[in-house]
Amino acid sequence: MSEIEPNVIFSIENLNRDYICALDKLDMNKWLACFNKQGTYKLISNENESRGYPIAFMLDDKFERLQDRVTQVNDIQADSTEHYQMRHMTQLTSITDLGNNRYQADYNFTVYYTQNLIETSSILCVGRYEDIILIENGASFLQRKAVIDTNVLPRYVAYPV
């Protein structure tokens, strides 16, 4: 990481901070704003990812899908799901310069959840982000892929992580 300019690290960390704060506040429009117009999001188990099985928990492979994810959370499922509060803990583990202002960044993460705000807190999932980030007039995700070690989710998952 030593060859990466400090302002690049700063931009990447800022983007990640915007992302996790958006989710912890469940502000889906701010979540969407973290993505580039060419951006994609995927939530997949490590079991599938490591064996080359393509099935994901969430697969937003174009910007319209990301927009529909916002609609799904805000409008479609709002009445039927049991809400839970998320807290994301992340740690940057590597940055690689891919050229053309693109960077690959990896994070470890843990997401805690507290259901209905009245119960005890538990771990929703543990994993890693594999990101492709474009730094051009600020930073945005070309790809945020969350690969979770938690192959068996402890409950249904209503929001992206």
Added chain:
Amino acid sequence: MSEKFIIEPTMEWPAKYNEVPKEVFEKEELWPLELEKIFYGDEWHPVVHQSEIPNIGDYKAADLGEIPIFAVRGEDNKIRIFQNTCTHRGTTLVTESLGNKKEFECPYHRWLFSPEGELVGCPNSREFTPGFDKKDFSLPTFRTEEFCGLYFITMSDTVAPLKEYLGKDFYEPLSRILGGDGRLKFAGYQKVHYDCNWKAYCDNDGYHAPLLHLAFKMLNWQGGKGVQNVSENGHLSFESELKIPDDITALKDASILDFKGTETSTGSIVQMQFPLTVYSKHMDMLNVRYAYPKGPKGIEVHYAYFTHEDDDDEMIEHRIRQASNLLGPCGLISMEDASIFSRIDKGNKTPGMAIFQKGVKDEYQLELKVGQNDESGNLPRWEHYRKLMGFKRAES
């Protein structure tokens, strides 16, 4: 020594066929009896589709009730299902959910088994009991049958052969979920734990679909003509046309709902095999939901998805996009079901009866003929459960 009495747990069952005591979801002492009478009794249980373990030596671990098992593809290309236990001192032989091994070695005393289940090595066997013969120590297996590439097991010697057990109304639509001919390719799992008794997980009904699923309403997605077939031994099979509107304004990318279909497809098939397996085909998603109760409370569901060997790249991508966004524990249309499981479990701690209404014409008669959106289709499975468990129905 005093004589040993085993007192089996029992329950009062109401005279009305449309009432189920809520206690049945909560009474923990029922679980050992359910294992004996249902999971280890006269029922068939799916374990693996051949496409999940396509190569020689591929294995998949699973459970039958509380018994750890694994399926493995042998050198002869045959799939066998064994108890996951060394025949010496009982250590499990596989610890990963999926994998590939040429041989299965117990780490404890290095007993070695072939993928065909034979004991092929055991150190120092000259010092074993007189008459020790490796042939007597093969891995314990099960009565096994295959249907469209899906392998089922039972611990019963007396239950009818698989197709007879399932019945034509069940296995015919199931064959279409399994691609018509079973020539599927495995695409991956979504695994989740639901916080409810196993019977609450599989008590979903035909009445809820247009009402719970706001996604259906929002998408202006109306179910077309359809049928619900139920059998006396508790299997349910729903089949319906899907009328997906051409213009879905709620979504920016409505291609996620495309039904590309094939000649072996109808829009929607959902099947529940007693005691707790769900199979579904909505649009182009081919899905088997293996389910594993974790004792009396909690159930782990493994949604397994498939593509067909004849699919072109576009169809494969479509099936993957659809399955990864619409079904499972995060899916647009099935998350709402998941939200019910824990709520129904909490609610069933209250006293009294869960009461079925929709489609019930006579509370004192069991009816096998039910409409597409009736919840009375669940009543034959409850009656089957009651009989298996030996609970006496009150007189009317």
